[in-house]
Amino acid sequence: MNFEHTEDRRMLADSLNRFIAEQYAFETRDRIAKSPQGFSPDIWRQFAELGVIGALFSEADGGFGGAGFDIAVVFEALGRGLVVEPLLGAVMAGEAISAAGDAAQKGLLAEIIGGTTLAALAHDEPQGHYELARLQTRAERSGDGWVLNGAKAVVAQGAQAQLFVVSARTSGAVDDEAGISLFLVPAKTPGLALRDCPAIDGGRVAELAFDQVKLGADALLGIEGQGHATLERAIGRGLLALCAESLGAMEAAKTATLEYLRTRKQFGLLIGSFQALQHRMADLLLEIEQARSAVINAAAAIDADRVTRERALSAAKFSIGRIGTLVAEESIQLHGGIGMTWELPLAHYAKRLVMIDHELGDEDHHLQRYIALGKEATR
Secondary structure, three states, X not given: OOOOOOHHHHHHHHHHHHHHHHHOOHHHHHHHHHOOOOOOHHHHHHHHHHOOOHHHOOHXXXXXXXXXXXXXXXXXXXXXXXXXXXXXXXXXXXXHHHHHOOHHHHOHHHHHHOOOOOEEEEOOOXXXXXXXXXXXXXXXXXXXXXEEEEEEEEEEOOOOOOEEEEEEEOOOOOOOOOOEEXXXXXXOOOOEEEEEEEOOOOOEXXXXXXXXXXXXXXXXXXOOOXXXXXXXXXXXXXXXXXXXXXXXXXXXXXXXXXXXXXXXXXXXXXXXXXXXXXXXXXXXXXXHHHHHHHHHHHHHOOOOOHHHHHHHHHHHHHHHHHHHHHHHHHHHXXXXXXXXXXXXXXXXXXXXXXXXHHOOOOHHHHHHHHHHHHHHHOO
């Protein structure tokens, strides 16, 4: 299999990396992350103009990419720059609309790609424990429409989003795969309350509470009770995006650590000349290459059959979680005390690497899921 990027992807990567290097310096990123909005509308508009958002969607949806390697190229660049703009929400919400929406609902994709509508997937719940099918939010029929009640947790840029793709149970027990439905809920819908707060690794997240939220019949996304497969596909795109973002952050941390080893002197010698530190750095480089292989495998499998796709994604997320934490720890230790200082970008990369492990399922969850999917494949 040829893993060489196409010319279009190389051009996209070059232009995005150049834009981030020139327009998204760490000081700029830090100011954006600490702002009341948690992202920059101006940067978001420029991402849309550069085609960065469009690269995450297929031509059928109005984009010009949408393949696994397109997502990986974009998010690896975002990881290098610690970008906090809400592209992850666009990927997951957009995939759900693309996979299950009717013609009118798919019309929203043009607004997402154009950067005029911020969309977010609202699925995680306070008691969800990463389990995809475990849902307590419920939607019940009311006339021709629906009434939604429940809560969602840690929705990235939730307070700034204009549109949510919300998962809710319309039938079945709390952890049944059958009976899950998806709904399009505008942010200004009466009965929807949001609580905004800063995230520890930059940007902002929100908790959503639905109290007798009335929705029309056209809010249902796809077929009633059959939303689990769509949800799995949407979150699968998110898993690939997070893994690629983590890889980009690892590369940035690696580069910063190598530079430090080549310039920092101790006992009159460059610390990079110490054999013990050389061995630790060599081990780290090998681990990062293993992470890259896992991301490539996941990107190649994103459109494969369900078991192949999901196993590749869980394998990548497990690897990224373990290796990302290792890179964070080793990079800080190799820097010494300065590695923990707030002013040094490395500390922020380390936080992001650790937090990515806990988004959409940590390494323990995905190891168990990988094993379960393997048993499912042999039946």
